Amino acid sequence: MVQMPAYLAWMGGSLALSCLMYGLMARKCWGGRGAARTALWTCLLSGLMGAGCARLGYVLLRIDIFPWGNPLRAVTEWDVNTLSYYGGAAGVALGAALAAGSTGKPVKEALGLFAPAGALLAALARFGEGFLGMLGVGMYLEDGFFPLAVRFTWDGEWFESYLAVFVLEGVFSLAACALSLVHRKDSDRFRRTVFYLCLPQILLESLRMQSISWLFVRAEQLTCFLICEGILVALALQSGRRGPGRWTAPVIGLAVCAVVIVGEFALDGKISLGERDIPPLAIYGAEALGLAAMAWAEHHEHRMRLR
Secondary structure, three states: OEOHHHHHHHHHHHHHHHHHHHHHHHHHHHOHHHHHHHHHHHHHHHHHHHHHHHHHHHHHHOOOOOOOOOOOHHHHOOOHHHOOHHHHHHHHHHHHHHHHHHOOOOHHHHHHHHHHHHHHHHHHHHHHHHHEOOOOOOOEEOOOOOOOEEEEEEOOOEEEEEEOHHHHHHHHHHHHHHHHHHOOOOOOHHHHHHHHHHOOHHHHHHHOOOOOEEOOEEHHHHHHHHHHHHHHHHHHHHOOOOOHHHHHHHHHHHHHHHHHHHHHHHHOOOOEEOOEEOOHHHHHHHHHHHHHHHHHHHHHHHHHHHO
């Protein structure tokens, strides 16, 4: 079911395509030779750092159960289920920063130029989960069709359909790529791209059947929220405004966190309306409205900074 050679080829091509996009965009800023050299170094370093940090991220998130009696197992024993997507994404960004520094380019400017290409790579990496069996799927469906569902055939006789969460994640990452291209003049384009890559994942991680969890806490869902909330706090600190209104955006983020926590308990059946469970559609609808409020808060704070 897992098609590892096809997945590795997909990821290699995706990295090359994103770095080509980066090189074409950087060419307008730095000229042909400088942009090509930086893009090539970015392709190399981002690939290496992305793969290494994907494994390191998993080990850190599962530090409570990792068998530290033999630390070499962190390198020698791994598969697609023991890698962290977000650790890999952080590694790719780190590789782009190192490539910029090694070629004498301003790191902040380079990351801003790399932002849409990085978002494209994030989308392609999600789509690539289609080669990894059931890693990126969600709930069982009575019936469904691609791209909303994927079908798995068992023993050549019967099949089951599951929600294609990885496709939804890829589509939202493409939306972040489009926003990054539209806001190409923003000095903080990299930060804004990271925000809009992580924001929808707060909900989408809840839909995934397989995830790294600490008891009832989905570790990577929490990571995405902390990144978004951290950005809102940073915007509040940088705003220069005084008074309680300065903290509106972070407070909205905390309120959304409360909604998500209640929603997760409700999905597990620990919170109900009398003898009736809360419909999942209502739970996810409330979470989606909360995330929309966080997006509004980020956009509002960004506009306030431009005044």
